[in-house]
Amino acid sequence: MSRLPVPDLGSYLREQRESAQMSVRQVAKAAGISNPYLSQIERGLRRPSAEILQQLAKGLRISAEQLYIRAGILDDSSTGAPVEQPYDVTVAIMADERLTDRQRRALLDVYRSFVGDGADATAEPVDPATPDHP
Amino acid sequence: MSRLPVPDLGSYLREQRESAQMSVRQVAKAAGISNPYLSQIERGLRRPSAEILQQLAKGLRISAEQLYIRAGILDDSSTGAPVEQPYDVTVAIMADERLTDRQRRALLDVYRSFVGDGADATAEPVDPATPDHP
DNA sequence: GCATTGTGCTTGCAGTTGCAAGCACAATAG
DNA sequence: CTATTGTGCTTGCAACTGCAAGCACAATGC
Structure with missing residues (x-):
């Protein structure tokens, strides 16, 4: 990945x-x-x-x-540093509240066509703040 | 003392x-x-x-x-305010090394056309409107 | 075609950092 | 009085930072 x-x-x-x-x-x-x-x-x-x-x-x-x-000039203990998330395009797209489902699918289609990925085609990934959609 | x-x-x-x-x-x-x-x-x-x-x-x-x-190389105010968004589509696209630059631009273009330009993704207005200003 | 504008990069060059070697002075001992 | 050991400081000097000027290439307009 x-x-x-x-x-x-x-x-x-x-x-x-x-x-x-x-x-x-x-x-x-x-x-x-x-x-x-x-x-x-x-x-x-x-x-x-x-x-x-x-x-x-x-x-x-x-x-x-x-x-x-x-x-490397500061230790990240004091800052309450958030854990680094791997930047996953699929997850990011799914989590973006500003996108409609249709737009999500379009973006994912393009993205998959680029990376040639069938792997997680069934995009139903988690999302932390499931926006149940106002 | x-x-x-x-x-x-x-x-x-x-x-x-x-x-x-x-x-x-x-x-x-x-x-x-x-x-x-x-x-x-x-x-x-x-x-x-x-x-x-x-x-x-x-x-x-x-x-x-x-x-x-x-x-004087750290602001006292900034010491507790990390505002990194974990799932950022833009960042995720940029970080994906399976994409070529051309593909990145294409994806970003589509994405921006969806969410409206200027976007750095975060759906929530954490940022007080900061109109840029050269 | 050929300018024009935008992109990132290469190349000297002044100014600074950071150090090894050594200086001046004080306090201890012998 | 003469080491010896401690303190902080001065002095060149190599190595590096950061910049102005300019280069090579791509994409636009005329």
Whole structure:
């Protein structure tokens, strides 16, 4: 299946950036750092200082603590860190309350056609907050 | 005993060290850094990286978070507010390495067309409307 | 066709971190 | 008085961070 989240800091940052649909330059500007530097950070060629990390957290609108933990400069005991969920597309789609069932099926169809997966075709997965549908 | 809050990081570190009755060399050794460097940090001549700060926290047996806040690289307010949504379609799509970038874009396009653009998925309005603003 | 704009990346280069080696001074002992 | 041992501090120097300028490629418009 999909592998567990992120191996290192750079990948995590890139993932966050791309899921926010932002370019390197956009995030760099929002964070107040240069774009080539961000690029290097994302590829693991540079180890950013904590200040840069904080600015990046702001630019990406994510938690600075999470980033520090990712960067290995904070132990995640004090923060009450939530357990990391594996990012499963199927589960995420099923759990999204804003989608109608029809839309869910459409998305899942496309997704399965991409990954060629028949495995959990019977999509009846759990969901934590079963929205019984207002 | 209780001292008034310290103006800057260096003074704070020195205070902690002295109240622990340790020499510069002792703390430096316990933290795994060099003694002249610690001396410079305490006098405010150098701005230690977060890694050094973490090691110092260990060497002094004090909270790393406290030190980060003191160093100005962590906001006091942010220390308890992780707002990561476990089941996020966007993130899940981005994290799925079975997909190509092209496929990701296609899926995201469909998804966004369903939920309305701008989306970062969370159905619940945890986020106070933050209209972006370049 | 050929600009134009957007994307990420490569390349020098100034400025900083962090350290090994050594200095100046005080307090102990011999 | 002369070691010896402790304290904090000064001084170059290698290694790294972070950036401005520019490159290569793709997608758009004219």
